[in-house]
Amino acid sequence: MKPVTNRREFFRKAAVLTGAFSVNSLYQQVFAADLAAKSQLYKDVSPERMAENEDFWAFIQQGYPASSSPVLNLNNGGVSPSPQLVLDAVERYNQMSNQAPSYYMWRILDQGREPLREKLALLAGCDPEELAINRNATEALNTIIYGLDLEKGDEVIGCKQDYPNMMQAWSQREQREGIVYKQISFDFPVEDDESIVDAYRKAISPRTKIIHVTHVINWVGQIMPVKKICQMAHDRGLEVIVDGAHSFGLLDFTIPDLEADYFGTSLHKYLSAPIGTGMLWIKKDKISKVWPLLCNGDPRSADIRKFETLGTRSFPLEQGIGEALNFHNGIGAKRKEERVRYLKNYWAEKALTIPGVKIHTSLKAAYSCAIAGVSVRGLTPQELGQQLLSKYKIHTTSISYGNINCVRVSPHVYTRTADLDRFVLALSRLAPDNGNQNIESKGA
Numbered sequence: 001m002k003p004v005t006n007r008r009e010f011f012r013k014a015a016v017l018t019g020a021f022s023v024n025s026l027y028q029q030v031f032a033a034d035l036a037a038k039s040q041l042y043k044d045v046s047p048e049r050m051a052e053n054e055d056f057w058a059f060i061q062q063g064y065p066a067s068s069s070p071v072l073n074l075n076n077g078g079v080s081p082s083p084q085l086v087l088d089a090v091e092r093y094n095q096m097s098n099q100a101p102s103y104y105m106w107r108i109l110d111q112g113r114e115p116l117r118e119k120l121a122l123l124a125g126c127d128p129e130e131l132a133i134n135r136n137a138t139e140a141l142n143t144i145i146y147g148l149d150l151e152k153g154d155e156v157i158g159c160k161q162d163y164p165n166m167m168q169a170w171s172q173r174e175q176r177e178g179i180v181y182k183q184i185s186f187d188f189p190v191e192d193d194e195s196i197v198d199a200y201r202k203a204i205s206p207r208t209k210i211i212h213v214t215h216v217i218n219w220v221g222q223i224m225p226v227k228k229i230c231q232m233a234h235d236r237g238l239e240v241i242v243d244g245a246h247s248f249g250l251l252d253f254t255i256p257d258l259e260a261d262y263f264g265t266s267l268h269k270y271l272s273a274p275i276g277t278g279m280l281w282i283k284k285d286k287i288s289k290v291w292p293l294l295c296n297g298d299p300r301s302a303d304i305r306k307f308e309t310l311g312t313r314s315f316p317l318e319q320g321i322g323e324a325l326n327f328h329n330g331i332g333a334k335r336k337e338e339r340v341r342y343l344k345n346y347w348a349e350k351a352l353t354i355p356g357v358k359i360h361t362s363l364k365a366a367y368s369c370a371i372a373g374v375s376v377r378g379l380t381p382q383e384l385g386q387q388l389l390s391k392y393k394i395h396t397t398s399i400s401y402g403n404i405n406c407v408r409v410s411p412h413v414y415t416r417t418a419d420l421d422r423f424v425l426a427l428s429r430l431a432p433d434n435g436n437q438n439i440e441s442k443g444a
Contacts, residue, residue, distance in 0.1 A: 020322020021115050026085040026092075027326035031063060035330045047334040051342035057413065060331060064272075064414035072394045072419050077218060077246055077371050077410035080272045082324060089323040090274050093316030109315035113308075116318070119325050120279060123333070125254025130287070132280040132307035133318060137245035138165045139293070140264025140280035143307055144241050145169040147290040150209060152178035157203045158212040160185040160402055161219055166212065166243055180207065187403060188217065189362035193225040197232050210239050215258075216246035219404045220361045221344075221371025223251070230259040239286075245269060248279070250340060250370055252333040255281050262286070270340070270370065270412065273324035274317040280307055336413060340370045343411040347420040348372050354424075356431040360406045373399070373406030376431050381407050384430065392426040 019025065038059050042050060050056060061067040066081035073081065082090075097104045113133060121128040134140055146169065150156075156170055160183045167183070174181040184199050200211055211233045215226050230240045242260040247253070249271030255263050263281040267273035282290060288302040296306040328336065344363075351357050351374055360373030376384050384407050385398035397408040411420065 019112055019115065020089065020319060020326060021119060025323065025326060026089050027323055027330065030085055031083075031327065032330065035059070039330075039332075047332070047338040050335050051338040054417065057339060058416075061414045061416060063327065064412075067414040067416070070393060071389075072392075072422065074409045074411060074415070074419075074423060075395050075397045076412040076415075077221075077269065077408060078397060079275055080269050080412055081414070082268075082272045082274060082320070083327050085327065086272065086274060086320050086323045090316045090320040093319050097316060105312075105315045109319055112319050112322070116322050116325075119322065123325065123329070124248070124279075124281065126256050126281060127284060129304055130281050130284050132282075132304045133321070134278045134280055134308065134310065135276050135313070136268070136278040137163075137243060137264045137266040138278075140278050141166050141241065141243055141262075142169050143280055143293040144262045144264065144282070144290060145173065145212075146293055148210070148239075149289070149291075150177065150179050153180060153207055155180040155182055155205060155208040156210045156212060157182050157184065157200060157208060159183055159199075159214070161188065161217050161222075161404070162212065162214050163218055163243055163245065166214075170212065182208075185403070186222075188220050188222045189360065189367060190222065191362050191364060191367055193228055196225055197228045200229055201232055204236060204238070208236075208238060210241060212241045212243070214243040214245075216244075216251070216369070216371070218246055218371070219399055219401060219408065220373040220406065221246075221368045221408075221410070222361065223247075223367050223369065226258045226260065230261075234259070246371065249273075249328060250337060252337045262290075267321055267324070270336075271321075271324050271328055272412075274314075274320040276314065276317050277321050280304075282307075331413065337369060339413055340411060341365060341368070343415055343417070343420060344368065344370055344372050344409075346417055347409070347411070347424055348374070350421075350424045351427055354428050354431050355433075357427055358406075360404070370412070371408060371410045373404070373408055374427070375406045376427065378432050379430065381405055387430055388423075388426055391430075392422070394423055394426055 063083040065084055066073055117128045117131050121131050170181040173179050182203055184203050190196055213224055213226055213229050216223055226242055233240045239261040241262040244263050244265040248265035261283050265279050267277040267279055268275045287304055288300055291299050292306050294309055296309045348359050348363055356377035358375045361368050381398040381400050385396050388394040388396055399406055399408055
Protein backbone atom coordinates (compact mmCIF):
# COMPACT_ATOMS: atom_id res chain seq x y z
CA MET A 1 0.00 0.00 0.00
CA LYS A 2 1.29 3.46 -0.85
CA PRO A 3 1.85 5.87 2.03
CA VAL A 4 -1.08 8.08 2.97
CA THR A 5 0.96 11.20 2.26
CA ASN A 6 1.45 10.07 -1.35
CA ARG A 7 -2.26 9.40 -1.71
CA ARG A 8 -3.09 12.83 -0.35
CA GLU A 9 -0.60 14.41 -2.70
CA PHE A 10 -2.25 12.56 -5.60
CA PHE A 11 -5.68 13.91 -4.73
CA ARG A 12 -4.34 17.42 -4.21
CA LYS A 13 -2.74 17.37 -7.64
CA ALA A 14 -5.81 15.72 -9.15
CA ALA A 15 -7.98 18.56 -7.94
CA VAL A 16 -5.72 21.15 -9.50
CA LEU A 17 -4.58 19.45 -12.68
CA THR A 18 -7.31 17.14 -13.88
CA GLY A 19 -10.37 19.33 -14.07
CA ALA A 20 -12.57 18.59 -17.06
CA PHE A 21 -11.40 21.70 -18.91
CA SER A 22 -7.70 21.47 -18.15
CA VAL A 23 -5.04 20.16 -20.51
CA ASN A 24 -4.91 17.07 -18.29
CA SER A 25 -8.61 16.24 -18.41
CA LEU A 26 -9.51 12.60 -18.86
CA TYR A 27 -10.89 13.44 -22.29
CA GLN A 28 -7.54 14.93 -23.30
CA GLN A 29 -5.66 11.98 -21.84
CA VAL A 30 -7.60 9.10 -23.37
CA PHE A 31 -9.72 10.26 -26.30
CA ALA A 32 -9.01 13.70 -27.73
CA ALA A 33 -6.02 12.93 -29.97
CA ASP A 34 -7.53 9.83 -31.53
CA LEU A 35 -10.88 11.52 -32.08
CA ALA A 36 -9.19 14.55 -33.64
CA ALA A 37 -7.24 12.26 -35.97
CA LYS A 38 -10.39 10.39 -36.94
CA SER A 39 -12.27 13.64 -37.52
CA GLN A 40 -9.44 14.95 -39.70
CA LEU A 41 -9.95 12.03 -42.07
CA TYR A 42 -13.49 13.24 -42.71
CA LYS A 43 -13.10 16.99 -42.28
CA ASP A 44 -14.71 17.72 -45.66
CA VAL A 45 -17.64 15.33 -45.19
CA SER A 46 -21.01 16.88 -44.32
CA PRO A 47 -22.79 15.83 -41.10
CA GLU A 48 -25.55 14.28 -43.19
CA ARG A 49 -23.07 12.05 -45.03
CA MET A 50 -21.12 11.36 -41.84
CA ALA A 51 -24.29 9.93 -40.33
CA GLU A 52 -23.76 6.81 -42.46
CA ASN A 53 -20.00 6.54 -41.91
CA GLU A 54 -19.72 3.37 -39.82
CA ASP A 55 -15.94 3.70 -39.49
CA PHE A 56 -16.24 6.98 -37.61
CA TRP A 57 -19.12 5.87 -35.42
CA ALA A 58 -17.47 2.54 -34.58
CA PHE A 59 -14.75 4.63 -32.94
CA ILE A 60 -17.32 6.58 -30.92
CA GLN A 61 -19.02 3.35 -29.87
CA GLN A 62 -15.78 2.16 -28.32
CA GLY A 63 -16.03 5.00 -25.81
CA TYR A 64 -19.28 3.64 -24.34
CA PRO A 65 -19.31 0.51 -22.14
CA ALA A 66 -23.02 0.24 -23.00
CA SER A 67 -22.10 -0.66 -26.58
CA SER A 68 -21.20 -4.17 -25.36
CA SER A 69 -24.06 -4.62 -22.89
CA PRO A 70 -25.86 -8.00 -23.09
CA VAL A 71 -29.12 -6.02 -22.88
CA LEU A 72 -29.67 -3.82 -25.93
CA ASN A 73 -30.68 -0.45 -24.50
CA LEU A 74 -33.15 1.32 -26.79
CA ASN A 75 -34.48 3.58 -24.06
CA ASN A 76 -31.86 6.32 -24.22
CA GLY A 77 -34.70 8.84 -24.11
CA GLY A 78 -35.20 7.86 -20.48
CA VAL A 79 -31.61 7.96 -19.29
CA SER A 80 -28.56 7.63 -21.49
CA PRO A 81 -25.43 5.80 -20.38
CA SER A 82 -22.21 7.77 -20.10
CA PRO A 83 -18.92 7.26 -21.91
CA GLN A 84 -16.25 5.45 -19.89
CA LEU A 85 -14.24 8.62 -19.37
CA VAL A 86 -17.25 10.24 -17.66
CA LEU A 87 -17.61 7.24 -15.36
CA ASP A 88 -13.90 7.37 -14.58
CA ALA A 89 -14.07 11.09 -13.81
CA VAL A 90 -16.97 10.64 -11.41
CA GLU A 91 -15.16 7.77 -9.68
CA ARG A 92 -12.02 9.87 -9.35
CA TYR A 93 -13.97 12.77 -7.84
CA ASN A 94 -15.84 10.38 -5.52
CA GLN A 95 -12.58 8.97 -4.20
CA MET A 96 -11.20 12.46 -3.79
CA SER A 97 -14.29 13.64 -1.90
CA ASN A 98 -14.21 10.66 0.42
CA GLN A 99 -10.77 11.63 1.75
CA ALA A 100 -12.18 14.71 3.50
CA PRO A 101 -15.68 15.39 2.15
CA SER A 102 -16.30 18.90 3.41
CA TYR A 103 -12.85 20.01 2.29
CA TYR A 104 -12.68 18.45 -1.19
CA MET A 105 -16.35 19.06 -1.96
CA TRP A 106 -16.77 22.63 -0.81
CA ARG A 107 -13.26 24.01 -1.20
CA ILE A 108 -12.03 22.13 -4.28
CA LEU A 109 -14.78 20.65 -6.46
CA ASP A 110 -17.21 23.49 -5.81
CA GLN A 111 -14.71 25.81 -7.48
CA GLY A 112 -15.27 23.95 -10.73
CA ARG A 113 -18.85 25.13 -11.11
CA GLU A 114 -18.02 28.44 -12.75
CA PRO A 115 -15.87 26.94 -15.54
CA LEU A 116 -18.61 24.35 -16.02
CA ARG A 117 -21.25 27.07 -16.25
CA GLU A 118 -19.21 28.83 -18.93
CA LYS A 119 -18.78 25.66 -20.99
CA LEU A 120 -22.47 24.80 -20.76
CA ALA A 121 -23.27 28.35 -21.85
CA LEU A 122 -21.07 27.95 -24.92
CA LEU A 123 -23.04 24.87 -25.96
CA ALA A 124 -26.34 26.56 -25.12
CA GLY A 125 -25.30 29.75 -26.95
CA CYS A 126 -26.23 31.98 -24.03
CA ASP A 127 -24.83 34.17 -21.26
CA PRO A 128 -23.35 32.07 -18.40
CA GLU A 129 -25.24 34.35 -16.03
CA GLU A 130 -28.48 32.80 -17.31
CA LEU A 131 -27.62 29.17 -16.43
CA ALA A 132 -28.07 27.31 -13.16
CA ILE A 133 -26.82 23.75 -12.69
CA ASN A 134 -29.13 21.36 -10.91
CA ARG A 135 -30.24 17.72 -10.94
CA ASN A 136 -32.78 17.19 -13.73
CA ALA A 137 -35.46 18.75 -15.92
CA THR A 138 -38.16 18.22 -13.30
CA GLU A 139 -36.24 20.30 -10.78
CA ALA A 140 -35.42 22.98 -13.35
CA LEU A 141 -38.98 23.30 -14.66
CA ASN A 142 -40.61 23.01 -11.24
CA THR A 143 -38.41 25.89 -10.15
CA ILE A 144 -40.02 28.01 -12.86
CA ILE A 145 -43.54 26.63 -12.47
CA TYR A 146 -43.65 27.27 -8.73
CA GLY A 147 -41.45 30.36 -8.86
CA LEU A 148 -43.64 32.59 -11.04
CA ASP A 149 -46.20 34.85 -9.38
CA LEU A 150 -49.70 34.09 -10.62
CA GLU A 151 -53.07 35.15 -9.30
CA LYS A 152 -56.28 33.21 -8.89
CA GLY A 153 -57.92 32.92 -12.31
CA ASP A 154 -54.72 33.40 -14.30
CA GLU A 155 -54.46 30.83 -17.08
CA VAL A 156 -51.63 28.57 -18.16
CA ILE A 157 -51.83 26.63 -21.44
CA GLY A 158 -50.10 23.29 -21.85
CA CYS A 159 -50.88 20.11 -23.73
CA LYS A 160 -51.97 16.66 -22.64
CA GLN A 161 -48.84 15.18 -24.20
CA ASP A 162 -46.45 17.17 -21.96
CA TYR A 163 -44.32 15.33 -19.39
CA PRO A 164 -46.34 14.11 -16.37
CA ASN A 165 -44.21 15.83 -13.72
CA MET A 166 -44.82 19.20 -15.34
CA MET A 167 -48.54 18.62 -15.79
CA GLN A 168 -48.78 17.57 -12.15
CA ALA A 169 -46.93 20.68 -11.02
CA TRP A 170 -49.38 22.94 -12.85
CA SER A 171 -52.33 20.90 -11.58
CA GLN A 172 -51.05 21.32 -8.04
CA ARG A 173 -50.91 25.09 -8.45
CA GLU A 174 -54.44 24.94 -9.85
CA GLN A 175 -55.70 22.98 -6.84
CA ARG A 176 -53.85 25.04 -4.28
CA GLU A 177 -54.04 28.57 -5.68
CA GLY A 178 -56.95 28.64 -8.09
CA ILE A 179 -55.04 29.30 -11.31
CA VAL A 180 -56.58 27.76 -14.43
CA TYR A 181 -54.57 25.05 -16.17
CA LYS A 182 -55.83 24.50 -19.72
CA GLN A 183 -54.63 21.61 -21.85
CA ILE A 184 -54.93 21.13 -25.58
CA SER A 185 -54.34 17.75 -27.21
CA PHE A 186 -52.64 16.51 -30.37
CA ASP A 187 -52.91 13.36 -32.42
CA PHE A 188 -49.25 12.81 -33.27
CA PRO A 189 -47.50 12.68 -35.64
CA VAL A 190 -48.29 16.16 -36.95
CA GLU A 191 -46.35 17.46 -39.95
CA ASP A 192 -47.73 21.00 -40.09
CA ASP A 193 -46.24 23.72 -37.88
CA GLU A 194 -49.12 26.12 -38.34
CA SER A 195 -51.73 23.66 -37.12
CA ILE A 196 -49.71 23.20 -33.91
CA VAL A 197 -49.21 26.94 -33.39
CA ASP A 198 -52.87 27.56 -34.15
CA ALA A 199 -53.97 25.08 -31.50
CA TYR A 200 -52.14 27.10 -28.84
CA ARG A 201 -53.37 30.37 -30.32
CA LYS A 202 -57.00 29.31 -30.15
CA ALA A 203 -56.65 28.35 -26.47
CA ILE A 204 -55.55 31.86 -25.45
CA SER A 205 -58.00 34.02 -23.52
CA PRO A 206 -57.69 37.45 -21.87
CA ARG A 207 -56.62 35.67 -18.63
CA THR A 208 -53.79 33.66 -20.23
CA LYS A 209 -50.33 34.45 -18.86
CA ILE A 210 -48.09 31.51 -19.78
CA ILE A 211 -47.71 28.84 -22.44
CA HIS A 212 -45.85 25.68 -21.46
CA VAL A 213 -44.49 23.73 -24.43
CA THR A 214 -42.36 20.60 -24.75
CA HIS A 215 -39.59 20.91 -27.33
CA VAL A 216 -39.49 17.16 -28.10
CA ILE A 217 -42.53 15.20 -26.97
CA ASN A 218 -41.14 12.41 -24.80
CA TRP A 219 -43.83 9.87 -25.73
CA VAL A 220 -43.26 9.71 -29.50
CA GLY A 221 -40.45 12.14 -30.33
CA GLN A 222 -42.48 14.83 -32.11
CA ILE A 223 -40.40 18.01 -32.49
CA MET A 224 -42.60 21.01 -31.74
CA PRO A 225 -42.24 24.38 -33.54
CA VAL A 226 -41.12 26.11 -30.37
CA LYS A 227 -39.80 29.30 -31.94
CA LYS A 228 -43.04 29.90 -33.82
CA ILE A 229 -45.06 29.27 -30.67
CA CYS A 230 -42.87 31.71 -28.72
CA GLN A 231 -43.21 34.40 -31.37
CA MET A 232 -46.99 33.99 -31.43
CA ALA A 233 -47.15 34.09 -27.62
CA HIS A 234 -44.94 37.16 -27.31
CA ASP A 235 -47.05 39.02 -29.86
CA ARG A 236 -49.88 38.57 -27.35
CA GLY A 237 -47.85 39.55 -24.29
CA LEU A 238 -47.44 36.01 -22.94
CA GLU A 239 -44.41 34.19 -21.55
CA VAL A 240 -43.26 30.74 -22.66
CA ILE A 241 -41.69 27.93 -20.65
CA VAL A 242 -39.90 25.27 -22.71
CA ASP A 243 -39.30 21.72 -21.53
CA GLY A 244 -36.07 20.80 -23.31
CA ALA A 245 -35.43 17.48 -21.57
CA HIS A 246 -35.23 15.55 -24.85
CA SER A 247 -33.65 18.21 -27.05
CA PHE A 248 -30.57 19.62 -25.32
CA GLY A 249 -27.45 17.67 -26.21
CA LEU A 250 -29.23 16.08 -29.18
CA LEU A 251 -30.60 18.77 -31.52
CA ASP A 252 -28.17 21.37 -32.82
CA PHE A 253 -29.69 24.63 -31.57
CA THR A 254 -29.05 27.46 -29.16
CA ILE A 255 -31.48 28.29 -26.39
CA PRO A 256 -31.84 32.00 -27.24
CA ASP A 257 -32.76 31.09 -30.82
CA LEU A 258 -35.92 29.47 -29.48
CA GLU A 259 -37.00 32.93 -28.23
CA ALA A 260 -38.41 31.40 -25.04
CA ASP A 261 -38.39 32.99 -21.60
CA TYR A 262 -37.56 29.90 -19.55
CA PHE A 263 -35.95 26.55 -20.37
CA GLY A 264 -35.15 23.42 -18.37
CA THR A 265 -33.41 20.20 -19.31
CA SER A 266 -31.80 17.02 -18.07
CA LEU A 267 -28.16 16.51 -18.93
CA HIS A 268 -28.24 12.74 -18.37
CA LYS A 269 -30.14 12.08 -21.58
CA TYR A 270 -28.45 12.76 -24.92
CA LEU A 271 -25.57 14.76 -23.50
CA SER A 272 -24.61 11.52 -21.67
CA ALA A 273 -23.68 13.39 -18.49
CA PRO A 274 -23.81 11.55 -15.13
CA ILE A 275 -27.22 10.38 -14.02
CA GLY A 276 -28.86 13.04 -11.87
CA THR A 277 -27.63 16.20 -13.60
CA GLY A 278 -29.68 19.00 -15.15
CA MET A 279 -29.74 22.65 -16.12
CA LEU A 280 -32.03 25.66 -15.82
CA TRP A 281 -32.01 28.67 -18.15
CA ILE A 282 -33.87 31.91 -17.45
CA LYS A 283 -33.71 34.98 -19.67
CA LYS A 284 -31.53 37.44 -17.80
CA ASP A 285 -34.08 40.18 -17.27
CA LYS A 286 -36.55 37.69 -15.76
CA ILE A 287 -34.33 36.05 -13.13
CA SER A 288 -35.20 38.46 -10.33
CA LYS A 289 -38.94 37.80 -10.54
CA VAL A 290 -38.66 34.00 -10.19
CA TRP A 291 -38.71 32.66 -6.64
CA PRO A 292 -36.20 29.86 -5.95
CA LEU A 293 -37.74 26.44 -5.42
CA LEU A 294 -35.47 25.97 -2.40
CA CYS A 295 -34.71 28.72 0.11
CA ASN A 296 -32.20 31.46 -0.59
CA GLY A 297 -31.08 34.46 1.43
CA ASP A 298 -32.00 36.85 -1.36
CA PRO A 299 -34.89 35.22 -3.27
CA ARG A 300 -35.51 38.29 -5.43
CA SER A 301 -31.89 38.50 -6.54
CA ALA A 302 -31.04 38.76 -10.24
CA ASP A 303 -28.18 36.28 -9.68
CA ILE A 304 -28.87 32.92 -11.36
CA ARG A 305 -26.93 31.21 -8.56
CA LYS A 306 -29.86 31.67 -6.19
CA PHE A 307 -31.30 28.56 -7.85
CA GLU A 308 -28.26 26.48 -6.83
CA THR A 309 -28.72 26.58 -3.05
CA LEU A 310 -29.43 22.86 -2.99
CA GLY A 311 -27.45 22.08 0.15
CA THR A 312 -25.17 19.07 -0.01
CA ARG A 313 -25.27 17.49 -3.44
CA SER A 314 -23.10 15.17 -5.49
CA PHE A 315 -20.18 17.34 -6.54
CA PRO A 316 -18.57 14.40 -8.39
CA LEU A 317 -21.65 14.05 -10.60
CA GLU A 318 -21.68 17.77 -11.26
CA GLN A 319 -18.05 17.83 -12.28
CA GLY A 320 -18.56 14.77 -14.46
CA ILE A 321 -20.75 16.95 -16.67
CA GLY A 322 -17.57 18.61 -17.87
CA GLU A 323 -16.15 15.42 -19.35
CA ALA A 324 -19.49 14.69 -21.03
CA LEU A 325 -19.31 18.14 -22.61
CA ASN A 326 -15.80 17.42 -23.86
CA PHE A 327 -16.96 14.18 -25.45
CA HIS A 328 -20.03 15.81 -27.01
CA ASN A 329 -18.03 18.72 -28.44
CA GLY A 330 -15.43 16.32 -29.78
CA ILE A 331 -18.10 14.55 -31.82
CA GLY A 332 -19.80 17.76 -32.94
CA ALA A 333 -23.41 18.73 -32.23
CA LYS A 334 -24.63 18.58 -35.83
CA ARG A 335 -22.87 15.29 -36.51
CA LYS A 336 -24.48 13.82 -33.42
CA GLU A 337 -27.97 14.98 -34.34
CA GLU A 338 -27.71 13.62 -37.87
CA ARG A 339 -26.31 10.27 -36.72
CA VAL A 340 -29.05 9.66 -34.18
CA ARG A 341 -31.73 10.68 -36.68
CA TYR A 342 -30.17 8.31 -39.21
CA LEU A 343 -30.30 5.46 -36.69
CA LYS A 344 -33.97 6.12 -35.94
CA ASN A 345 -34.86 6.16 -39.63
CA TYR A 346 -32.67 3.11 -40.25
CA TRP A 347 -34.78 0.84 -38.08
CA ALA A 348 -38.14 2.58 -38.64
CA GLU A 349 -37.98 2.39 -42.42
CA LYS A 350 -37.21 -1.32 -42.22
CA ALA A 351 -40.00 -1.85 -39.69
CA LEU A 352 -42.49 -0.21 -42.05
CA THR A 353 -42.08 -3.12 -44.45
CA ILE A 354 -43.26 -5.63 -41.84
CA PRO A 355 -46.99 -6.44 -42.09
CA GLY A 356 -48.85 -5.49 -38.93
CA VAL A 357 -46.25 -2.98 -37.71
CA LYS A 358 -47.14 0.68 -37.30
CA ILE A 359 -44.82 3.65 -36.74
CA HIS A 360 -46.32 6.43 -34.61
CA THR A 361 -43.76 9.12 -35.41
CA SER A 362 -42.98 11.23 -38.46
CA LEU A 363 -39.74 10.26 -40.17
CA LYS A 364 -39.27 13.75 -41.62
CA ALA A 365 -36.22 15.56 -40.23
CA ALA A 366 -38.18 18.63 -39.15
CA TYR A 367 -40.47 16.60 -36.91
CA SER A 368 -38.35 13.92 -35.24
CA CYS A 369 -34.81 12.90 -34.41
CA ALA A 370 -34.05 10.09 -31.95
CA ILE A 371 -37.39 8.83 -30.66
CA ALA A 372 -40.02 6.87 -32.56
CA GLY A 373 -43.02 4.91 -31.41
CA VAL A 374 -43.84 1.47 -32.79
CA SER A 375 -46.69 -0.99 -32.30
CA VAL A 376 -47.45 -4.51 -33.50
CA ARG A 377 -50.99 -5.50 -34.33
CA GLY A 378 -52.36 -7.98 -31.84
CA LEU A 379 -50.01 -6.99 -28.99
CA THR A 380 -50.51 -4.32 -26.35
CA PRO A 381 -47.55 -2.01 -25.79
CA GLN A 382 -46.89 -3.80 -22.51
CA GLU A 383 -46.94 -7.20 -24.19
CA LEU A 384 -44.65 -6.03 -26.97
CA GLY A 385 -42.19 -4.44 -24.56
CA GLN A 386 -42.17 -7.50 -22.30
CA GLN A 387 -41.56 -9.89 -25.17
CA LEU A 388 -38.79 -7.77 -26.62
CA LEU A 389 -37.04 -7.93 -23.27
CA SER A 390 -37.71 -11.52 -22.26
CA LYS A 391 -37.16 -13.14 -25.66
CA TYR A 392 -34.57 -10.84 -27.24
CA LYS A 393 -32.98 -8.86 -24.37
CA ILE A 394 -34.03 -5.56 -25.93
CA HIS A 395 -35.01 -2.81 -23.49
CA THR A 396 -37.61 -0.27 -24.65
CA THR A 397 -40.43 1.72 -23.01
CA SER A 398 -44.07 0.67 -23.22
CA ILE A 399 -46.53 3.56 -23.37
CA SER A 400 -50.29 3.46 -22.88
CA TYR A 401 -51.21 7.06 -22.20
CA GLY A 402 -54.28 8.86 -23.48
CA ASN A 403 -54.30 8.60 -27.26
CA ILE A 404 -50.76 7.16 -27.42
CA ASN A 405 -50.29 3.40 -27.40
CA CYS A 406 -46.89 2.19 -28.57
CA VAL A 407 -43.42 1.12 -27.56
CA ARG A 408 -40.93 4.00 -27.52
CA VAL A 409 -37.57 3.31 -29.16
CA SER A 410 -34.62 5.68 -28.82
CA PRO A 411 -31.09 4.79 -30.00
CA HIS A 412 -27.93 6.79 -29.26
CA VAL A 413 -24.53 7.33 -30.88
CA TYR A 414 -23.17 4.12 -29.31
CA THR A 415 -25.97 2.06 -30.92
CA ARG A 416 -24.77 -0.05 -33.86
CA THR A 417 -26.77 -0.62 -37.01
CA ALA A 418 -26.35 -4.35 -36.28
CA ASP A 419 -28.17 -3.74 -32.98
CA LEU A 420 -31.05 -2.18 -34.89
CA ASP A 421 -31.09 -5.08 -37.36
CA ARG A 422 -31.51 -7.32 -34.32
CA PHE A 423 -34.41 -5.17 -33.14
CA VAL A 424 -36.14 -5.20 -36.53
CA LEU A 425 -35.73 -8.98 -36.72
CA ALA A 426 -37.40 -9.26 -33.31
CA LEU A 427 -40.30 -7.11 -34.53
CA SER A 428 -40.72 -9.29 -37.61
CA ARG A 429 -40.89 -12.41 -35.47
CA LEU A 430 -43.43 -10.87 -33.10
CA ALA A 431 -45.61 -9.41 -35.86
CA PRO A 432 -48.63 -11.34 -37.17
CA ASP A 433 -47.98 -13.46 -40.25
CA ASN A 434 -50.24 -11.52 -42.61
CA GLY A 435 -48.59 -10.28 -45.77
CA ASN A 436 -51.79 -8.64 -47.05
CA GLN A 437 -52.14 -6.24 -44.13
CA ASN A 438 -51.62 -2.59 -45.10
CA ILE A 439 -49.22 -0.76 -42.82
CA GLU A 440 -50.71 2.41 -41.38
CA SER A 441 -48.13 5.07 -40.77
CA LYS A 442 -47.77 8.81 -41.04
CA GLY A 443 -44.57 10.37 -42.26
CA ALA A 444 -43.24 7.28 -44.00
